[in-house]
Amino acid sequence: MSKSARLLFLIVCFSTYCQAEAFAKSRSVEDSINQESSLKARHSASPFAVGNFFSASAAAAVKPSVEKRPGPKDVIGQQLVDANPTLEQVRLIPSLDGPQRKQVNELFNVYRSDLKLLNEQLRPLREEFKARLKSEKEKFDKDKQDRDKLAKETLAKEKQEPIKAESARFVPAKEEEDAAIIAVVGKIKERQNQFTEALNKVVSPAQMLELEQLRRGKVPAYAQ
Amino acid sequence: MPNRNKNKNDQQIRHLLSRAGFGFTPEELAPYLEMGYSSALDRLTSPSSTDNSALDKMLAEQSFDFTNPDDIKRWWLFRMMFTRRPLEEKMTLFWHGHFATSDNKVRNPYAMYVQNCTIRKHAFGKFDDLLLAMSKDPAMIEWLDNQQNRKNKPNENYAREVMELFTMGIGNYTEQDVKEGARAFTGWQAKPDGFFFNSGQHDNGSKTFLGRTGNFNGEDIVNILANQKATGHYLAGKLIRFFALYNPSNSFVDEIAGVYKKSDHNIGAMVSAIFSSHNFSSNLCFHSLIKSPCEYVVGMLKTFQVSQVDAEVPRLMAAMGQNLFNPPSVKGWDGGENWIASDVMMERFNFATRMISQKFDYLEKYSSPAKIAAEQGLSTAAETVDYFLGLLVENDAPPAVRERLIKYVSSDMTGKPMTNLMTNSMTNPAAKPLASGKLPEDKVLDARLRGLVHLIMTLPTYQLT
Numbered sequence: 001m002s003k004s005a006r007l008l009f010l011i012v013c014f015s016t017y018c019q020a021e022a023f024a025k026s027r028s029v030e031d032s033i034n035q036e037s038s039l040k041a042r043h044s045a046s047p048f049a050v051g052n053f054f055s056a057s058a059a060a061a062v063k064p065s066v067e068k069r070p071g072p073k074d075v076i077g078q079q080l081v082d083a084n085p086t087l088e089q090v091r092l093i094p095s096l097d098g099p100q101r102k103q104v105n106e107l108f109n110v111y112r113s114d115l116k117l118l119n120e121q122l123r124p125l126r127e128e129f130k131a132r133l134k135s136e137k138e139k140f141d142k143d144k145q146d147r148d149k150l151a152k153e154t155l156a157k158e159k160q161e162p163i164k165a166e167s168a169r170f171v172p173a174k175e176e177e178d179a180a181i182i183a184v185v186g187k188i189k190e191r192q193n194q195f196t197e198a199l200n201k202v203v204s205p206a207q208m209l210e211l212e213q214l215r216r217g218k219v220p221a222y223a224q
Numbered sequence: 225m226p227n228r229n230k231n232k233n234d235q236q237i238r239h240l241l242s243r244a245g246f247g248f249t250p251e252e253l254a255p256y257l258e259m260g261y262s263s264a265l266d267r268l269t270s271p272s273s274t275d276n277s278a279l280d281k282m283l284a285e286q287s288f289d290f291t292n293p294d295d296i297k298r299w300w301l302f303r304m305m306f307t308r309r310p311l312e313e314k315m316t317l318f319w320h321g322h323f324a325t326s327d328n329k330v331r332n333p334y335a336m337y338v339q340n341c342t343i344r345k346h347a348f349g350k351f352d353d354l355l356l357a358m359s360k361d362p363a364m365i366e367w368l369d370n371q372q373n374r375k376n377k378p379n380e381n382y383a384r385e386v387m388e389l390f391t392m393g394i395g396n397y398t399e400q401d402v403k404e405g406a407r408a409f410t411g412w413q414a415k416p417d418g419f420f421f422n423s424g425q426h427d428n429g430s431k432t433f434l435g436r437t438g439n440f441n442g443e444d445i446v447n448i449l450a451n452q453k454a455t456g457h458y459l460a461g462k463l464i465r466f467f468a469l470y471n472p473s474n475s476f477v478d479e480i481a482g483v484y485k486k487s488d489h490n491i492g493a494m495v496s497a498i499f500s501s502h503n504f505s506s507n508l509c510f511h512s513l514i515k516s517p518c519e520y521v522v523g524m525l526k527t528f529q530v531s532q533v534d535a536e537v538p539r540l541m542a543a544m545g546q547n548l549f550n551p552p553s554v555k556g557w558d559g560g561e562n563w564i565a566s567d568v569m570m571e572r573f574n575f576a577t578r579m580i581s582q583k584f585d586y587l588e589k590y591s592s593p594a595k596i597a598a599e600q601g602l603s604t605a606a607e608t609v610d611y612f613l614g615l616l617v618e619n620d621a622p623p624a625v626r627e628r629l630i631k632y633v634s635s636d637m638t639g640k641p642m643t644n645l646m647t648n649s650m651t652n653p654a655a656k657p658l659a660s661g662k663l664p665e666d667k668v669l670d671a672r673l674r675g676l677v678h679l680i681m682t683l684p685t686y687q688l689t
Binding site: 063064065066067068069086088089091092093094096214215216217219220222223224 | 287289291331332341416418531532533
């Protein structure tokens with residue numbers, strides 16, 4: 001039996017009685033504290049490895065950290081990342097007064113609907129581009145297959161050794177170089193920038209700083 | 225005999241740290257072992273006396289966005305992993321389940337984060353203060369619709385839940401009390417900077433609540449509720465079930481409810497009494513609770529001294545049934561045997577697989593079993609199995625399981641006994657400690673040790689705390 005199969009077998013064995021066993025234990029546990037086995041005594045003093053992120057040992061060089069999900073992988077996705085805050089975030093600014101809130105809501109309403117329209121233009125272009133790319137790749141592969149077949153047959157007829165040549169590679173066109181896509185992406189970026197300007201006219205830099213502080217974790221006095 | 229007592233004492237402290245936190249690293253355990261049970265308990269239950277600036281510094285080095293729902297989860301997990309005040313985080317988790325509020329409805333991660341900070345602030349203090357703070361908490365107000373609780377159109381949600389789930393429990397109040405309580409909370413609303421008393425929407429009329437009559441407001445209701453005998457019992461039962469036993473005796477609950485009264489509703493005193501009780505140190509209590517996904521995941525990461533909260537952890541915990549900041553209902557998480565229902569059990573095993581898998585390189589970066597074995601100078605299969613059983617399940621495994629694990633470690637991939645490393649080591653005292661050499665067998669051994677750890681982490685007892 002292979003290693004993985006044996007592992008799986010053991011896991012399945014354990015898992016089948018795991019729930020019943022665990023629940024039963026929760027109700028009545030054997031005398032496991034007083035009955036110290038010889039096993040316990042063996043490693044009871046320090047059953048752990050030495051050194052971690054709190055210690056001054058070599059292992060402490062590893063700093064605690066949090067890994068975040070990476071952003072979009074594709075270039076267009078990266079270009080479309082909006083640096084503007086969301087409406088939900090702007091609403092958190094405590095010092096925003098009534099008229100400002102109204103203006104902010106209106107700005108966001110228009111902005112969101114504009115972006116929706118632009119994204120509706122972009123989506124089919126990207127889908128079309130991907131479909132085109134796929135079909136070009138298929139055509140390239142088929143042509144290559146045909147060429148290879150023909151070359152092989154010709155060589156076989158002429159009883160020659162195959163010549164080692166670097167085969168042609170399919171070089172896909174890039175989405176970010178497609179004129180139609182670039183145009184819409186440009187419009188979106190432009191709209192994002194316009195919105196930034198418009199928002200900054202309604203929300204003061206000090207208020208934006210308030211938001212930034214909240215985003216960084218500043219809590220109101222009552223929660224400190 | 226002294227050694228025996230020391231071992232028992234050490235085991236009690238480990239038991240305490242498991243329940244009062246989320247597992248421990250060697251450096252965390254060492255001072256507690258040195259100070260003894262009583263001082264360890266004092267330290268845990270008075271968190272403000274422990275310097276936590278190291279955590280603050282680490283947190284400051286991260287770039288959390290507290291308006292992002294994923295970031296607040298990572299932030300809390302990070303706290304659970306690296307805090308020097310484990311019980312503070314455990315209590316915060318307890319109250320998060322008690323005053324269960326979900327961002328699924330609130331839709332405001334920042335408010336959820338502030339609520340979490342508020343809970344932490346009051347977690348060990350007077351219950352009245354915590355209850356009042358929760359009654360005024362913006363996330364709670366949104367969650368239980370108190371924003372819509374107005375003078376001529378009272379919304380009863382908060383008034384109902386404050387009695388049913390937060391204080392006395394069902395059966396201790398009437399529908400009329402709910403209606404009158406709701407009137408007292410009218411006008412209790414939230415603004416972006418916190419609580420807002422909308423006096424124009426507050427019902428200033430006379431109310432009769434739990435047999436008392438007056439022009440009560442929310443603060444009066446909180447005060448009346450916190451002083452009910454039933455509240456002490458309800459909280460005592462819940463705290464005991466969370467920290468000690470699923471099925472406590474009536475006398476144990478009465479004892480802790482008595483502490484609630486005597487200590488003027490001090491939560492820290494109640495928790496301290498639970499951990500000091502003979503019930504907690506009894507055999508019935510040891511390994512009697514099922515680990516929540518938080519305890520399972522954070523404990524595992526701490527055991528192997530993993531120092532990175534990876535992006536997927538909150539999602540994987542949610543798949544195990546505990547989505548932080550998103551409890552399933554106003555009742556919070558049911559816990560208990562629900563934590564190991566068949567659908568979520570596999571998620572636990574998958575997490576253990578992820579932990580030991582080289583693909584994710586968790587252990588490679590930190591404390592791989594082979595590295596630990598080398599550091600500990602383990603030289604036989606039996607020693608190795610005993611060591612990891614001690615580390616992971618406090619040796620709480622049946623002898624037959626131990627034997628199977630020894631057989632597993634001392635055989636190669638095909639199941640045949642390994643003759644050139646493990647078996648030699650077992651019979652030859654002069655053999656090199658495990659994993660210290662550069663033999664090709666080390667690869668086999670590394671896989672075997674990872675497999676061993678995985679098998680132990682999927683044992684029934686590993687699911688228990």
